[in-house]
Amino acid sequence: MIANIIANYLINKGKISLDQYYEFFEELSKVRAKLGLIAVHEGLMTEYQADTVNMLQATMDMKFGDLAVEKGFLTHNQVQELLRKQADPYLSVAQVLENMGIMRLNDLDLLMKKYQVENEMSSSSIEALKSDEIDRIVPLFLPPEADEYVAFATLAFKTLMRCADNNIFPIKGFFAEKLDCQNGALQFVDGDPCLTAGMCGDGNALLGAACKFGQEEFESVNMDALDAIAELLNCICGLYASELSQKRITMELYPPQYDDTIEGVGEYKTLIFPMMLGDKLVNLLICIGEKLEFRYS
Amino acid sequence: MAKILIVDDSRTSRRMLRAILEEMGHEVVAEAVNGEDGFVKYKELNPDLVTLDITMPVLDGIQALSLIKKHDPEAKAVMITAAGQRDKMIKAVKYGAAEFITKPYEKEVVEKILKEVLAL
Structure with a gap:
């Protein structure tokens, strides 16, 4: 449901078109959040570090987690924890928006802050929303x-x-x-x-x-x-x-x-x-x- | 295959049940929209099995079951109910209901229950 709330908020704010709205839901059914995006969300890596690993992946046949460990950005335990979070509904939304070139995670976090203020919600309420638990x-x-x-x-x-x-x-x-x-x-x-x-x-x-x-x-x-x-x-x-x-x-x-x-x-x-x-x-x-x-x- | 009478005040519910029954190869001989209408059609058509929605206006499913059983003690009746009608289900058993089906319909459940009841 967090996906519906965000997509509708984006369309109401004129941030996405109707075509993008439908494409968003189509993409969402296919996408799992990438490890780099989750690592940035969790504050374990900077966007620059995640981009660096992504670029290295283009030239080396290695998984994101293994490369990040090799570069000293993450530990093995952190990689395991990030893998467990790959099904996170909020991060899946973030991944689709990033893939579609609409916004990056930081922008989505800012958008959620705006939504929070407009709807007079507490931070714990926003966390509840992100959990996707009805x-x-x-x-x-x-x-x-x-x-x-x-x-x-x-x-x-x-x-x-x-x-x-x-x-x-x-x-x-x-x-x-x-x-x-x-x-x-x-x-x-x-x-x-x-x-x-x-x-x-x-x-x-x-x-x-x-x-x-x-x-x-x-x-x-x-x-x-x-x-x-x-x-x-x-x-x-x-x-x-x-x-x-x-x-x-x-x-x-x-x-x-x-x-x-x-x-x-x-x-x-x-x-x-x-x-x-x-x-x-x-x-x-x-x-x-x-x-x-x-x-x- | 069996001749079946559907008694339910909801058109949607009758339509969904009819589709499942006909797919199973049964013949739906008539539909009735309340318990009174159902009792009249039962006497007229003498079906092999009657499905009775519990919650209906005029005469509810249990009142209709009572009348049908008095008229035909061998009648095979399957009660249709939304979840949460435990007391009414117990009452229906006392009046001789053969089985229960809970809405919304699950095709496999309907098929299983009807096979069991028709084999009695």
Whole structure:
């Protein structure tokens, strides 16, 4: 997900074109961070030293690590540690950006600092983002008083990532008593406390998720597409109920509701957790303790 | 191959299950959108097997199962459920459900369970 966050930040800042955006994801699937880049990131080598070893590699049939040890830049133990870090998601992103000639690691680090300031995040939050661990990332995007919503939001995010769109990234969540939207699905889950979950959007925002989960090419977000969204929501709520049942808490799922002619959802305190699914803004809704209903004009 | 009735309020769910069943060579004789509709179609078509979604409006899967079993004690019913419906699954067993399938469907799981139930 760190790749999605960075790529979208870069495109929003005009640092990459749409073509480069797509190329970035294509390259990402092929690339592992090179040892030199990781060594610079870890502060074990300077960029100049890494470039020197890279240039030597052009003339000598030796691995980067062996050459760096021979030149006295790294120890054997450091090389082993760097090899273990090759799958690091942040460094893989850095490697792709460097390969594409967009920016070097130092520039990416500076960009992340700018992102940190703009989003009022702590350094530990940025480290959590770089880890690419959903359980650490989702809470960063929820309001401070949303503790009891974290478990559902995280589970929903993971399920959406798996079943709806791998190209997903969160936006800052907030509490509101109503949300204006044109279509969506809601599901009431009875228990102590009860909960209403929802997925809503405008226009065709939910189309991608409906097509992917429903395994059908819908032309627009009509009632059939919303039926697929409702089923996706049903799976999320089922997984949540399943987790709670391990703590001997019983939840009862009610049939999901969906409609393509709504004005919004309300009227109780609800966590609105916006996210980008591909290039579409979708809202996940979680209301604990009340049954949400659609609003009509 | 078996004649099967699918009872589920979700069009998406019915469509996905139908695709798997037909690929297995079964004939889906009808679809029903709630438990009441399912019971009516069961009596009318007398299928070899019925799949019943648990969470449905009008009559849910367990209520429909109860009616179907009263009408035909030999009925083979497979319950369809989202995860986390443990209590309802226990209740369904009491009413005579043969097996459970959890959504979203995994083709291999559906195939295995149906083979077992149809062999009973």
